[in-house]
Amino acid sequence: MNVEFINPFLSSLMNVLSTMAQTQLKPGKPRIKTDEIACGDVSGLIGMVGPQTRGSFSITFDESLALTIMERMLGERPDSINEEVTDMVGEITNMVTGGAKRLLSEKGFEFNMATPIVVSGKNHTIHHKATGPVVIIPLNSPLGRAYIEFSFDE
Amino acid sequence: MNVEFINPFLSSLMNVLSTMAQTQLKPGKPRIKTDEIACGDVSGLIGMVGPQTRGSFSITFDESLALTIMERMLGERPDSINEEVTDMVGEITNMVTGGAKRLLSEKGFEFNMATPIVVSGKNHTIHHKATGPVVIIPLNSPLGRAYIEFSFDE
Numbered sequence A, B: 001m002n003v004e005f006i007n008p009f010l011s012s013l014m015n016v017l018s019t020m021a022q023t024q025l026k027p028g029k030p031r032i033k034t035d036e037i038a039c040g041d042v043s044g045l046i047g048m049v050g051p052q053t054r055g056s057f058s059i060t061f062d063e064s065l066a067l068t069i070m071e072r073m074l075g076e077r078p079d080s081i082n083e084e085v086t087d088m089v090g091e092i093t094n095m096v097t098g099g100a101k102r103l104l105s106e107k108g109f110e111f112n113m114a115t116p117i118v119v120s121g122k123n124h125t126i127h128h129k130a131t132g133p134v135v136i137i138p139l140n141s142p143l144g145r146a147y148i149e150f151s152f153d154e
Helices: A002-021 A063-074 A083-106 B002-021 B063-074 B083-106
Strands: A039-049 A054-061 A117-128 A135-140 A146-152 B039-049 B054-061 B117-128 B135-140 B146-152
Touching: A002 A063, A002 A083, A002 A135, A002 A146, A039 A063, A039 A083, A039 A146, A039 B039, A039 B117, A054 A063, A054 A083, A054 A117, A063 A083, A083 A117, A083 B117, A117 A146, A117 B039, A117 B083, B002 B063, B002 B083, B002 B135, B002 B146, B039 B063, B039 B083, B039 B146, B054 B063, B054 B083, B054 B117, B063 B083, B083 B117, B117 B146
Parallel strands: none
Antiparallel strands: A039 A054, A039 A117, A054 A146, A117 B117, A135 A146, B039 B054, B039 B117, B054 B146, B135 B146
16 A cells, blocks of 8 residues: 555655755655646656655655755756756656665565656646556745645555 | 666557547657756656666646647646646656556566656756656647657666
């Protein structure tokens, strides 16, 4: 069930952002995504394939938050979402999923990761099409919002 | 090398759209994506994991083309990109990748597919972050444009 995956993904994200970018986000309550739409400006997506199930993970940032993370990681703030920013979001997606993979492996749940894909564009929304419920966790900060979402086949 | 993957993905797409939606698209010349930006309104994305390599595939549609495909498949044209349209784009992504998987398996190239993810939002762009080149194939029709893109780790 997806719910036991919440902590591995969430703690891996918090760890990556605090280590790499000295950024603390405040997680809101995880919930099952229904009709609500979570939108953002740049998203990292990754597919996962394992013997038990397969699924997908995404992390979506407001532009302001993505640019601040970039500034904290590399010392320069780009004017807008350029290729360096999408590279960084792809790398964060890889690191967060890799961290969650290690934590889930300890629980006996194994998967391999595909390569990340990054989407840029004002106010886009992500729709995970695995057959299980989509778990969404909003994260807030004075710098802007982020969301993580994931879903696995049931 | 990515180039030998072109025909499996392209012929699978042409087959899916002609069979499911009586729609013929005119493929342009496949090329390696460099600085150019291909944007669209709704995209289906999928990750692939195999013993030799891993990668990602995407298909992006203009809204007008996605709505026409929906109309031809289901007999009704939605006013805009709603959940039925994103379900259809996810299903097309699954079918196209599944068809390419079968064709590539005949060439000795094996992978498993993750679950599809669909992105909606005006004029978004997709950035594949595998280490190999990104192959892009534009497709035209009087109904609107589409693009397929894929990339694999080298």
